Amino acid sequence: MLQNHRVVELIVRERRLRWPIPDHLESTLRDQIVRKVTRRAKYLLLRFDHGTLIVHLGMSGSLRILPPDTVPKIHDHWELRLDTKKILRYHDPRRFGSALWTTGDPHAHPLLIKLAPEPLSQAFDAQYLHRTTRKRNITIKQLIMNSHHVVGVGNIYASESLFRAKIAPRRIAKRITRAQALILTATIKAVLAEAIKIGGTTLRDYVNAEGIPGYFSQKLFVYDRADQACRVCRTPIKQFVQGQRSTYWCPTCQK
DNA sequence: ATGGGCACCTGGCTGC
């Protein structure tokens, strides 16, 4: 869709994202050809000949490919006009997302250099997780949500992965056994792969880039299910706050 | 080095 197409113009309507969109970006991207679109953790990488555009969607961001002359709406902060006449448009009400320019190896960028291995890769395995939890006094839920230890696991999938692994969210990371590390890597991979396959998780009225909701919410065992019966044992699901985020778990299934 | 708390924002929902 984007690859090998030329950017005719970058239009920025609101530069104030998590980090300001650099002033030079319009002139830098003009007439550049998108060579490759890749991803690292939740960062999208648009590779050009002279550098890389690093895009993050934050909590509420979306990117859509739109037909020519589609009228921009509120919170449509920037867009690439392509030689195909289509528009790649970034929409983000909360402005927690970002669009950064970097030259050289994008993986060497300060935001990417320290990221943990890709969760769906072989490098993310039981040995890795067991090693990285050693001597860690934080809870296992906070560890799997820390991108220096595990990437791709946000607040929803953290609770879901731990439920499937039967591990209590408050368990201290260094107390995780080798066997539990093996199970947890497997449940993280499964949860992420399933969620990706069915379009992610839609809560309330969020929609994806095609304007379609994700259906993983129908597969949630614990997230957003406080006081409802556990789908395995019927115990009421518990909710509490951990590091300013809501955690959901089943006190019977998870130990 | 590690871990905890804060910050950035808008909008939807709840309850008075």
Next chain:
DNA sequence: TGCAGCCAGGTGCCCA
């Protein structure tokens, strides 16, 4: 119906 208050799918930064 209006509105204040609360909560939200992320994550980098600062400080102890």
